Amino acid sequence: MRILLAGLLAVSPVWPQMAGSHRAFVVCPEIRDTKTSPCWLAEYSGETYFLGIQGGVAEDFYPPQLEHQVLVEGEVVAGPRVCGGIPLKPVKVSVMQEIDASCHTMLPAQDGIEAPPRVRVAPDSWVKTEGPGLSTLYFDFDNDFLSLHASGALIQAVAYFKKSGAARIEVAGYRGATLLSSGATLTEKAGLARVRAEKVAETLVGLGVPRAAVSVQAVDNPVPAKGAGDAWNRRVVVSVK
Amino acid sequence: MRFLVFCLVALGALWMAWAQDARVGELLPREATFENPSGRLTVLNADGPVATKGHPFFEPVGTNGRACVTCHQPANAMSVSGDAIRERWRASGGKDPIFAAIDGSNNPSLPQDQEASHSLLLKRGLFRIALQWPPARNAEPEFTIEVVSDPTGVNRDPRWGLTGVAHAVSVFRRPRPVANLKYVLEPDSTPFNVKLGVLLDKDPETGLPVSMNMMADARAGTLKIQAEDAYRTHLEGKKGLTPGELAQITAFEKQVYVAQTWDRGAKELTGGDGPGALGPANLLKEQAGVLNSPAKPVFLSFAAWQKDTEFRQSVARGNDIFLNRQFWVKNVGHINSIGLGNPAKRSCAVCHNAVMSGMDRAPGWVDLGTTNYPTWTEPDVASTTAELPVFKVTCRAEAKPHPFLGRVIYTSDPGRALITGKCADIGAITMGQFRGLAARAPYFVNGSAKTLMELVDYYDRRFDMRLTGQEKQDLVNFLGVL
Structure with missing residues (x-):
C-alpha cells in the first residue's frame, strides 16, 4: 500500500x-x-x-x-x-x-522514475546580457564564485571594450537577502558587495583592461527581501562606457 | 629486430650508468630504450641526439653534485623509480648526490651516512619539499598549521622546521616526469581556471596564461621558473643559471617524449594497426590541448586489441573501464565542489580528460584524498609505522572551509594550500600524467602505492567502485602499457 x-x-x-x-x-x-x-x-x-x-x-x-x-x-x-x-x-x-x-x-534508481532528457538552456542563472556593453552576473548566496558563464561574459565585455574604443568599465556590486517560505530572512554577509565587485574588477584588469579605466562601486546595503526575485539581487553589473 | 632492440637497450643502460653519476660526455640518442619491470620504455628526442657533455640538464651545475638528470632519469620516464634509487644507494654506499642532505634525506640534521636518515627516499622515492610558511604570495593565509606528528624530526627542527630558522613546512613528494611536456604545459582554452572562477597564472615574460599543471602544487608556471627554483633548492645552486643554461634546459625538456614501447604481456606496443596513443612517436605526433570526447577518447582507440591476444584484450577492457565505467565520485575537493555536484556519477576519464596524457585540461589540483584524513593512504596517526608528517590545519572562522572536511583537517601534505593559503585547497594535488608509469613506481604524490595494483586498489576503496579482481588487473594492464 x-x-x-x-x-x-x-x-x-x-x-x-x-x-x-x-x-x-x-x-x-x-x-x-x-x-x-x-x-x-x-x-x-x-x-x-x-x-x-x-x-x-x-x-x-x-x-x-x-x-x-x-x-x-x-x-x-x-x-x-x-x-x-x-x-x-x-x-x-x-x-x-x-x-x-x-x-x-x-x-537508488526506481522503476517509473526517470530523469528528463538533457536540454541545453541559456545560463540565465548566472548571467544576463543586455547589449554588448551591459552584463549582469549573478551569484550563489554568500558566494563570489564566477561561473564559466560569468567568466565568459567578462571575456566578451573586455573584447567589446577593446573593439569599441570605450573609455571605461563601471563595475557595481550588490549583496542580497532572501525571504524564505518559512517567513524567515537570510541576509548575505556584510562586505560581500565589495568583494564581488573587486573580484570582477581585478578580473577585468587581468584580462587586459587598464586599471585606471575600471571603476568600482559597492552597494553593501542588502536589497530588501521580498520572495520571488530575491536571487537576482546577488549580482554585479558590468557596464562598458 | 630483436638484436637491434637488445643493442639499444644495452646502449641505453650504459648511457644511464654514466648519466646517473653525472659523468656525462656521451650522446643521448634520438631514441633510447630502457628495460623496466613491465617491458621497455623508449625516450624520444624529437630534435635529434642530445650531446650531454656541457649540457646544464646533465651537468652538476649547482653545488651538491646533482644535475637535473639525477632525479629525472631517461630510464625512469624522466622521473626516478624507487628501485633505481635503492640501487644507487647500494652502488654508491649512500654517496650518490641524489642522497644530498638538503632534500634527499628525511632531515638534513640527521646523520647522513645512515640509511634510516634517507628512508622516505629509499622506501617511497620521496624528496623533501620545504615551503616557506606563511607563503610569500599570501602573508595572511586562511588557516593555521601545527605539527602533530613528525617522524623525520624536520618539521620541529630548530633550523629547518616550521618554527625554526627556515620557517618552512616540509612535505615529501615524488618527482614528476620531465617529458611529454607539450601536454602538460598547454593551457586550457579559456584564460580562466574554470573550476575556481579565477584567472590562470601568467607567464611573467609573455603575459600569456599558463596551464598550472606542471607541479604538484602548481607553484611554478613555466619551465624557466621551475628550473630556477630547482637549481636553488634541489641543486643548492648559488650563482644562478645563465640565460643560455636556462634556454638549453628548457629546450631539452620541451622536445623529449617518453612512453612504453614493449610490454611483457602485450609485446610490441607501436606500429601496425595497434592503438594510436602508444609509444613516444605518437605523443610527438598528436596535438596537445584536446579534451576527451567520443570522437577522440583520452588514449584514442584500443578497438584493434579487442579481438587480439588475451593480454591485449585485457588492456582494451582496462581502457574501456577507464573511459566508461561510472561510479560515484564523492567528496573530492575541486571536483565535487565546482558545479558538478557531490556526488557525481562519472568515469575516470571525466577528470583525467586530456587526450594522450590523462591529466586534466583545466588546472588539475584536486583533493582526491590521498593526503588528508580520513581517506589518506597512511596508517593511523598514532601508528608507530607512520612515515610521513601529520599537520593539523585549522581554518579561520571567516574563511571558507574545505568543502568536505570542514575547518579542522589532519593532513600529511596540504598540497596547493601551502601556496595559496586557502582552506579549499588543503590536500589538493595536481594530477600527474599517465605515461611511462611502468618505469617509475611508486605512485601517488606520496609514493604510497608501490604498484599499479595498489594504485587501483586505492581508487576502488575510495570510491566503492566494486571492481572485480579481473577488472583491477585489466586496469593495471592498461596503465602499464602507456
Whole structure:
C-alpha cells in the first residue's frame, strides 16, 4: 500500500493553481540515481521538488552537494512531476558553506522514475546580457564564485571594450537577502558587495583592461527581501562606457 | 629486430650508468630504450641526439653534485623509480648526490651516512619539499598549521622546521616526469581556471596564461621558473643559471617524449594497426590541448586489441573501464565542489580528460584524498609505522572551509594550500600524467602505492567502485602499457 501511495505521489501532476508560486527554503538535498542521469531533489514541507539533473559546468544548473545544506529558490512549474518531484523553474541553488554531515541521502534508481532528457538552456542563472556593453552576473548566496558563464561574459565585455574604443568599465556590486517560505530572512554577509565587485574588477584588469579605466562601486546595503526575485539581487553589473 | 632492440637497450643502460653519476660526455640518442619491470620504455628526442657533455640538464651545475638528470632519469620516464634509487644507494654506499642532505634525506640534521636518515627516499622515492610558511604570495593565509606528528624530526627542527630558522613546512613528494611536456604545459582554452572562477597564472615574460599543471602544487608556471627554483633548492645552486643554461634546459625538456614501447604481456606496443596513443612517436605526433570526447577518447582507440591476444584484450577492457565505467565520485575537493555536484556519477576519464596524457585540461589540483584524513593512504596517526608528517590545519572562522572536511583537517601534505593559503585547497594535488608509469613506481604524490595494483586498489576503496579482481588487473594492464 505504501509503495502504491509513493508511486502515485511520484507521478501525480502539479496543480495549475500552484504554478508560479515561489519557494525558498534551506534543506539537505537528495540525489536519486536513474537509468540515465542522476536527479537532484529537495524535500520541503512534505513535498519533493525537482531541482535538476547532473550536468557539467557548461550547464545552467550547478548541482548541490551532499554534506551541505542547500538554499533553493525557485518558482513552481505546472505539469507532470519530473523525476518524482515538482519542478522549479527558474531555480537557483546555493550550496551552504558549512558542512552538514546529516546531508547524505542517496536514493537508488526506481522503476517509473526517470530523469528528463538533457536540454541545453541559456545560463540565465548566472548571467544576463543586455547589449554588448551591459552584463549582469549573478551569484550563489554568500558566494563570489564566477561561473564559466560569468567568466565568459567578462571575456566578451573586455573584447567589446577593446573593439569599441570605450573609455571605461563601471563595475557595481550588490549583496542580497532572501525571504524564505518559512517567513524567515537570510541576509548575505556584510562586505560581500565589495568583494564581488573587486573580484570582477581585478578580473577585468587581468584580462587586459587598464586599471585606471575600471571603476568600482559597492552597494553593501542588502536589497530588501521580498520572495520571488530575491536571487537576482546577488549580482554585479558590468557596464562598458 | 630483436638484436637491434637488445643493442639499444644495452646502449641505453650504459648511457644511464654514466648519466646517473653525472659523468656525462656521451650522446643521448634520438631514441633510447630502457628495460623496466613491465617491458621497455623508449625516450624520444624529437630534435635529434642530445650531446650531454656541457649540457646544464646533465651537468652538476649547482653545488651538491646533482644535475637535473639525477632525479629525472631517461630510464625512469624522466622521473626516478624507487628501485633505481635503492640501487644507487647500494652502488654508491649512500654517496650518490641524489642522497644530498638538503632534500634527499628525511632531515638534513640527521646523520647522513645512515640509511634510516634517507628512508622516505629509499622506501617511497620521496624528496623533501620545504615551503616557506606563511607563503610569500599570501602573508595572511586562511588557516593555521601545527605539527602533530613528525617522524623525520624536520618539521620541529630548530633550523629547518616550521618554527625554526627556515620557517618552512616540509612535505615529501615524488618527482614528476620531465617529458611529454607539450601536454602538460598547454593551457586550457579559456584564460580562466574554470573550476575556481579565477584567472590562470601568467607567464611573467609573455603575459600569456599558463596551464598550472606542471607541479604538484602548481607553484611554478613555466619551465624557466621551475628550473630556477630547482637549481636553488634541489641543486643548492648559488650563482644562478645563465640565460643560455636556462634556454638549453628548457629546450631539452620541451622536445623529449617518453612512453612504453614493449610490454611483457602485450609485446610490441607501436606500429601496425595497434592503438594510436602508444609509444613516444605518437605523443610527438598528436596535438596537445584536446579534451576527451567520443570522437577522440583520452588514449584514442584500443578497438584493434579487442579481438587480439588475451593480454591485449585485457588492456582494451582496462581502457574501456577507464573511459566508461561510472561510479560515484564523492567528496573530492575541486571536483565535487565546482558545479558538478557531490556526488557525481562519472568515469575516470571525466577528470583525467586530456587526450594522450590523462591529466586534466583545466588546472588539475584536486583533493582526491590521498593526503588528508580520513581517506589518506597512511596508517593511523598514532601508528608507530607512520612515515610521513601529520599537520593539523585549522581554518579561520571567516574563511571558507574545505568543502568536505570542514575547518579542522589532519593532513600529511596540504598540497596547493601551502601556496595559496586557502582552506579549499588543503590536500589538493595536481594530477600527474599517465605515461611511462611502468618505469617509475611508486605512485601517488606520496609514493604510497608501490604498484599499479595498489594504485587501483586505492581508487576502488575510495570510491566503492566494486571492481572485480579481473577488472583491477585489466586496469593495471592498461596503465602499464602507456
